[in-house]
Amino acid sequence: MIARLAAWMATAAMVAVPVAASAQSRPDQQAFFGLYKQLVETNTTLSAGSCTQAAAQIAGRLTDAGYPARDNIPFSVPDHPKEGGLVAILPGSDPMLKPMLLLAHLDVVEAKREDWQRDPFALVEENGYYYARGTVDDKAMAAVWADTMIRLKEAHYVPKRTIKLALTCGEETTFAFDGAEWLAKNKPDLVAAEFALNEGGGGRLTDDGRRETLAIQVGEKAAQNYTFAATNPGGHSSQPTPANAIYEIADALEAVRAYEFPIHFTDTTRAFFTATAAASPKPMADAIHALMANPNDKAADAVVSSDKGMHSTLRTTCVATLLNAGHAENALPQRATANVNCRIFPGESVDQTLATLKRLAGPKVTVTANAPIRPTAIPPTLDPKIVGPARAVAAKHFPGVPLVPVMSTGATDGIFLEAIGIPVYGAPGIFLDKDLDGIHGLNERIPVKSLYEGRDYLFDLVKAYAG
Incomplete structure (x- = not known):
């Protein structure tokens, strides 16, 4: 691929x-x-x-x-x-x-x-x-x-x-x-x-x-899929409760969407960004130099990450790709699941990313790494x-x-x-x-x-x- x-x-x-x-x-x-x-x-x-x-x-x-x-x-x-x-x-x-x-x-x-x-x-x-x-x-x-x-x-x-x-x-x-x-x-x-x-x-x-x-x-990067799952007893849709598997899975996915993994550089990506900066106009060139000097520079990150390719080159990314929920139109959902596809930055492991996703998902949603488990890049x-x-x-x-x-x-x-x-x-x-x-x-x-x-x-x- x-x-x-x-x-x-x-x-x-x-x-x-x-x-x-x-x-x-x-x-x-x-x-x-x-x-x-x-x-x-x-x-x-x-x-x-x-x-x-x-x-x-x-x-x-x-x-x-x-x-x-x-x-x-x-x-x-x-x-x-x-x-x-x-x-x-x-x-x-x-x-x-x-x-x-x-x-x-x-x-x-x-x-x-x-x-x-x-x-x-x-x-x-x-x-x-x-x-x-x-x-x-x-x-x-x-x-x-x-x-x-x-x-x-x-x-x-x-x-x-x-x-x-x-x-x-x-x-x-x-x-x-x-x-x-x-x-x-x-x-x-x-x-x-x-x-x-x-x-x-x-x-x-x-x-x-x-x-x-x-x-x-x-x-x-290493490609790895994770399953998010929420389960509830369900019930009649005429009497809803806050405990709803769809809402719980949605909250977990919203947390994933809002989260940015830390920025890292390898020798390769430093060379790539150096060459990119040399060919880029301001303010992109300045932002790239600032970010290489300080990966925690949020303002520089915002400029560089406006390019989706460079955003992904900077860090691990995780995104929801599949969603399945509910069992009947007139019933509270008993189960909701989602697939989250991650592209893991070299040197970071599947388990490290899993720990982050579990923290983001919260206690109401389980997160598991799907087979096959990819080796660390x-x-x-x-x-x-x-x-x-x-x-x-x-x-x-x-x-x-x-x-x-x-x-x-x-x-x-x-x-x-x-x-x-x-x-x-x-x-x-x-x-x-x-x-x-x-x-x-x-x-x-x-x-x-x-x-x-x-x-x-x-x-x-x-x-x-x-x-």
């Missing part, structure tokens, strides 16, 4: 044209297109799709490229036969160098055909974009990583550092089997690495299509060995475009790898429009030019890290 603002709609006069491989001129681009198209058109939703099928298709391509079975390892579990994944390994020549890991998820958010202007599982090219569910999140990265492994093998390239690939399922759905979590807990040696490259970074285009900025994700360091090559390769491919470290206010599977000591970085390189091109929404799309230029950048970036 990539957390990145306004939507525009295609006009009715536009004609959807199926994409042909000849749309790209280089042979390697045509080969990549075949892999990407097959992956995008393989339904991998939880309700009706199969990540296992998608993983098997990529495994077959890796086999054809020369990967032996020992280095081309599909996996699944009996209880979730359609939610499998794949690990592939390209051995390095220097045993003293720890491996690097390329991580991406194969599953996609649900997409109903009746809601979309085009079939969400048929890749369509239209006015410089590829349209389909997963064209960005996260099949662009999954296809690029798999294609990179194939190209390196076919070129007989022997990296100094072993390169590992993990394509997993379950990232988009909280209650689904999560392949990255399963690997971290059950096969940690298989994915052990000095660092991992994942989704969460990228680039932003201006309204007229020019590259504006590159982002490398260094850290993310561990922010990676701004390691020059990671940021340096990303910036150097960007200078070659995207000269003049600044590279900014960001902390994602969303969540990815990186949190599971960080829990076992693997720092995870969201790779830059693929530029999107400011509205995020329909990720998680209708008519998801990716600029064709961005996809192929990003592929070239990421291929060179992998080689730069691998040696």
Whole structure:
């Protein structure tokens, strides 16, 4: 899930044209297109799709490229036969160098055909974009990583550092089997690495299509859901009493809405806000500087937090997302429940946030953390060995475009790898429009030019890290 603002709609006069491989001129681009198209058109939703099928298709391509079975390892579990994944390994020549890991998820958010202007599982090219569910999140990265492994093998390239690939399922759905979590807990040696490259970074285009900025994700929040519950004996609605489950749950949610979690900074968010201040007019720039000097400056907080993205980057946030109450129109409610979704700042735990929510809810409402319980987010360091090559390769491919470290206010599977000591970085390189091109929404799309230029950048970036 990539957390990145306004939507525009295609006009009715536009004609959807199926994409042909000849749309790209280089042979390697045509080969990549075949892999990407097959992956995008393989339904991998939880309700009706199969990540296992998608993983098997990529495994077959890796086999054809020369990967032996020992280095081309599909996996699944009996209880979730359609939610499998794949690990592939390209051995390095220097045993003293720890491996690097390329991580991406194969599953996609649900997409109903009746809601979309085009079939969400048929890749369509239209006015410089590829349209389909997963064209960005996260099949662009999954296809690029798999294609990179194939190209390196076919070129007989022997990296100094072993390169590992993990394509997993379950990232988009909280209650689904999560392949990255399963690997971290059950096969940690298989994915052990000095660092991992994942989704969460990228680039932003201006309204007229020019590259504006590159982002490398260094850290993310932990996503955690909590249930608020109030219960009463109920009774006839003609004789109401103050003890009302709906009112009690409403009071608790109002307390959550009014509460602001404390402001914190990591090295990444300090670097992000420093860069933001340099590009911002007064009074925003002054407020950012004041807040970094004193996180308790309420006046500065009010200015900076007027931007919802920066507000979320400063602190843990919790918000009500689901509500269920009552059992009859003419009866006092016996039970009311609400789901509160929290995005927990790195270093803060699920239990710490639970304690705060319990205090806010008061004695009449119970608060529990919902399974699955997420690990505490561990922010990676701004390691020059990671940021340096990303910036150097960007200078070659995207000269003049600044590279900014960001902390994602969303969540990815990186949190599971960080829990076992693997720092995870969201790779830059693929530029999107400011509205995020329909990720998680209708008519998801990716600029064709961005996809192929990003592929070239990421291929060179992998080689730069691998040696």
